[in-house]
Amino acid sequence: MLALRFYGPGDIMIQNVEKPVCAPGEVLVKVAYAGICGSDLHVYRKGMFVTSTPVTMGHEFAGVVVEVGEGVAAVSPGDHVIGDPRVSCGSCQWCRRGLDNLCPDLGFIGEVSPGCFAEYIVISPEKLLVVPPDLDLRLAALVEPLAVAWHVVQKAGLSANTSVGIVGAGPIGLLTLILAGIAPAGGVTVVDISSSRLDVARKLGADRVLSAFPHQSSDQVDVVVEAAGVKDTLWAAVKWLKPGGRLILAGLYEQKVELDFNEVIAKELSVAGSNAYDIADLRTAIELLSSNRVNVTGIISHVFPLREAEQAFSLLTSRDKRALKVLLAP
Ligand SMILES: [Zn+2]
Ligand SMILES: [Zn+2]
Incomplete structure (x- = not known):
């Protein structure tokens, strides 16, 4: 074979x-x-x-x-x-x-x-x-990557007024966007350098798509999902968060990354890794697909x-x- x-x-x-x-x-x-x-x-x-x-x-x-x-x-x-x-x-x-x-x-x-x-x-x-x-x-x-994204969304603990930022419009970022659409979330912004990927994000329901990180404090969000796994985006993701915000790390890095943790302390950020999924996440992903709740x-x-x-x-x-x-x- x-x-x-x-x-x-x-x-x-x-x-x-x-x-x-x-x-x-x-x-x-x-x-x-x-x-x-x-x-x-x-x-x-x-x-x-x-x-x-x-x-x-x-x-x-x-x-x-x-x-x-x-x-x-x-x-x-x-x-x-x-x-x-x-x-x-x-x-x-x-x-x-x-x-x-x-x-x-x-x-x-x-x-x-x-x-x-x-x-x-x-x-x-x-x-x-x-x-x-x-x-x-x-x-x-x-099912498998959808379970990864479901695990991320569970870690994010979304509610109706949670504003969400997604870094990276690859498959995991986009599946997270789709799932945020069925979870209660107060607006999702997607950042990616690729305009074609941002077009897909827009079609899949992103409230806002950006080719660069916003710098205004009024643009800060409650939760950032880092799904790019690129060294330079991690620091920008931390800066993007409101005080008291939550960072979910979903992209794996190919090298060690330095981070100024004083920013994490000053803003009292929570940082959580999201690794794959558990068996319940896989079952949920099957259910979401077979019931057509997500496309x-x-x-x-x-x-x-x-x-x-x-x-x-x-x-x-x-x-x-x-x-x-x-x-x-x-
Ligand atoms: Zn995979
Ligand atoms: Zn074991």
């Missing part, structure tokens, strides 16, 4: 590999659509999170169960599923409560074990969630056949910022 393999920074290749065998207690899934995530770009550029090479990349997928191993009863052939790609110890105090995202040993498929940028994946049934058969599998592939179609900018995955990565790492969520179709 075809798979996209990571060999080292900037070194990825579509290759023919053995189709995985479905052992007892495991499930073989035919991948229908797999999304390229910001963290896949961190892997591609820097080799972050990868424990051994080569590894088949990818952790966001929707597909169809084709075979179940002996003893598997939770899913059956023909079921439409999405994956919970978190790989955790399963026994620490956080894993036992379903908070695998806080597991000290947390990793993801596609980084610490074979991922989903492949025609098939073998996975444990506990790591699959069944989705309704009438949910478009393209949208189902967005994420506008986030999908491209669908590439898996054999053209290398071109998809070139597009996503180019200066052309029109690409948002790019799906691979094996």
Whole structure:
């Protein structure tokens, strides 16, 4: 079968590999659509999170169960599923409560074990969630990033008069914008340097879009979601907050970032990290999509056949910022 393999920074290749065998207690899934995530770009550029090479990349997928191993009863052939790609110890105090995202040993498929940028994946049934058969599998592939954004919105603790600023109109920033639209929020402003991304943000309901951070204190907001993961934007995000405001960090950094914490103290800001999602967030994301409460179609900018995955990565790492969520179709 075809798979996209990571060999080292900037070194990825579509290759023919053995189709995985479905052992007892495991499930073989035919991948229908797999999304390229910001963290896949961190892997591609820097080799972050990868424990051994080569590894088949990818952790966001929707597909169809084709075979179940002996003893598997939770899913059956023909079921439409999405994956919970978190790989955790399963026994620490956080894993036992379903908070695998806080597991000290947390990793993801596609980084610490074979991922989903492949025609098939073998996975444990506990790591699959069944989705309704009438949910478009393209949208189902967005359950995972939608769960990330749902987790962010929970951390933000929005209410009807909370003004929200979103830094970065990539998939996570835009999904956060969509979810802020169904949560009570008192106006959402999106900042990004790309005019095409800001156009999408406007279409998705942003009250205001800006190509640079505002400097007036009257423009300050209660909550800033930092979804760019860029060093320079973090300080601007802190300055953008009202006294007593809340900063949610949702973008991962490729380098260490310095911050003047006196500003955090002076304004009594709360700073919270948001790491992936818990199992309840994944279930909520499925529910939001299958009930049509949120429409994420506008986030999908491209669908590439898996054999053209290398071109998809070139597009996503180019200066052309029109690409948002790019799906691979094996
Ligand atoms: Zn992801
Ligand atoms: Zn654990």
